[in-house]
Amino acid sequence: MKLLKNELETLKVLYFNRNATKSEISEQTRLSNFLVSTAVDSLLKKGLVEESGDIPSRRGRPSSKYRIKPDSGYFLGVSADINSIIIVLVDSLGRLLEEGEYSFEYESESRNIDGFIERLIGKIDDFMKANVSDIGRLRMIGMGIPGIVDTEKGIWLRGLRIPGVSNINIKELLQEKYGIEVIIEDVARTVTYYASTAGSGRGIDNFVIIHLGYGVGGGVFVNGEIYKGSHGFAGEIGHMIVEPDGYRCHCGNIGCLETVASVDGILHHLNDRKGEIIVSTMHSHDFHDKRFEKLDDVLEAAGNGDNLTRKVLFDIGLMIGDAVSNIILFFNPKAILITGPNSVLKDYIEGAIWQRVRNRVISEFLADFKLEFCNYSSDNESYGAALLARETYWRQEILKLS
Ligand SMILES: [Zn+2]
Numbered sequence: 573m574k575l576l577k578n579e580l581e582t583l584k585v586l587y588f589n590r591n592a593t594k595s596e597i598s599e600q601t602r603l604s605n606f607l608v609s610t611a612v613d614s615l616l617k618k619g620l621v622e623e624s625g626d627i628p629s630r631r632g633r634p635s636s637k638y639r640i641k642p643d644s645g646y647f648l649g650v651s652a653d654i655n656s657i658i659i660v661l662v663d664s665l666g667r668l669l670e671e672g673e674y675s676f677e678y679e680s681e682s683r684n685i686d687g688f689i690e691r692l693i694g695k696i697d698d699f700m701k702a703n704v705s706d707i708g709r710l711r712m713i714g715m716g717i718p719g720i721v722d723t724e725k726g727i728w729l730r731g732l733r734i735p736g737v738s739n740i741n742i743k744e745l746l747q748e749k750y751g752i753e754v755i756i757e758d759v760a761r762t763v764t765y766y767a768s769t770a771g772s773g774r775g776i777d778n779f780v781i782i783h784l785g786y787g788v789g790g791g792v793f794v795n796g797e798i799y800k801g802s803h804g805f806a807g808e809i810g811h812m813i814v815e816p817d818g819y820r821c822h823c824g825n826i827g828c829l830e831t832v833a834s835v836d837g838i839l840h841h842l843n844d845r846k847g848e849i850i851v852s853t854m855h856s857h858d859f860h861d862k863r864f865e866k867l868d869d870v871l872e873a874a875g876n877g878d879n880l881t882r883k884v885l886f887d888i889g890l891m892i893g894d895a896v897s898n899i900i901l902f903f904n905p906k907a908i909l910i911t912g913p914n915s916v917l918k919d920y921i922e923g924a925i926w927q928r929v930r931n932r933v934i935s936e937f938l939a940d941f942k943l944e945f946c947n948y949s950s951d952n953e954s955y956g957a958a959l960l961a962r963e964t965y966w967r968q969e970i971l972k973l974s
Pocket residue numbers: 810811821822823824825828830
């Protein structure tokens with residue numbers, strides 16, 4: 573749809589303010605009341621803007637507020653990992669409308685990366701058929717993937733924990749298939765964007781997020797924006813070495829934070845340390861036969877007060893604390909936010925993280941620093957990807973102004 577300059581100026585105010593009266597638009601755009609009125613009327617006719625209520629005015633007659641029409645455009649957010657694909661649909665106001673979660677086993681179901689991509693596209697197709705009635709109103713797709721991603725070109729350079737990925741131009745592939753623009757981001761960064769706009773990071777100018785899940789990732793938020801680094805890789809906290817005599821990582825190094833604090837890392841440590849003799853009233857005979865296979869097994873054992881499980885989690889907390897200490901010293905953030913599925917282990921790792929931080933970090937750095945465990949939900953990654961697509965779309969529209 574072709575829009576006039578004054579219409580775009582008006583939309584820009586509505587995007588950044590959520591809603592506004594004509595006189596507020598006039599104030600911010602420096603356009604005359606007449607020009608704003610003409611632009612608003614035209615946007616109303618084009619179905620891009622709607623009235624969103626009245627506010628009392630000093631002269632008695634209430635003035636109408638306007639906002640971007642929620643159904644004027646939709647955005648799709650996708651997150652894909654080794655065991656799940658989650659897809660969400662948001663409207664023009666960034667509200668979550670629909671959500672689909674599909675779990676699968678990479679090894680047994682897709683077997684290789686081509687199978688994985690095929691499966692991913694199949695799920696996006698299914699989701700669109702079920703939830704997007706007017707494909708012409710889908711403005712942009714945002715996608716978060718793990719590994720090393722060239723976000724400028726949308727190339728998936730390495731999958732790390734997803735084997736077989738090598739320089740896949742996933743942006744081009746999806747753009748050709750769906751005929752609209754697609755943005756590709758590191759999944760940890762879509763979580764960071766979610767945190768900064770709709771989650772625990774809202775209103776915090778400088779924070780670092782640590783995502784503890786099947787992988788360990790990070791995002792750096794500086795002065796109100798996500799910091800990307802010179803090649804867009806900034807925030808690879810998962811590959812900081814915290815246990816030099818530990819396990820081999822997908823990246824080739826030994827003892828990365830990911831080998832310690834990811835789901836597999838935690839299970840690996842627990843299963844390998846089962847033989848340790850720790851006096852526990854809860855330590856039953858069948859404990860030695862038990863294998864920890866998923867996060868719930870760990871939570872259950874820790875919740876039942878098993879001392880060995882708690883000791884191993886405490887030690888893992890100390891190593892996360894090493895990484896947290898280094899981040900604080902280097903970056904001096906207002907907050908470090910811990911998110912991802914493993915943040916449910918808060919009760920067993922938070923004390924250890926703080927113990928390390930207090931021992932390692934110069935006290936002045938901690939004056940108003942906070943360590944916060946987020947309320948994580950499995951759609952944070954895909955919701956963040958959709959919100960990022962929404963912002964990218966609007967920024968591009970607004971750039972047309974200059
Ligand atoms: Zn690594």
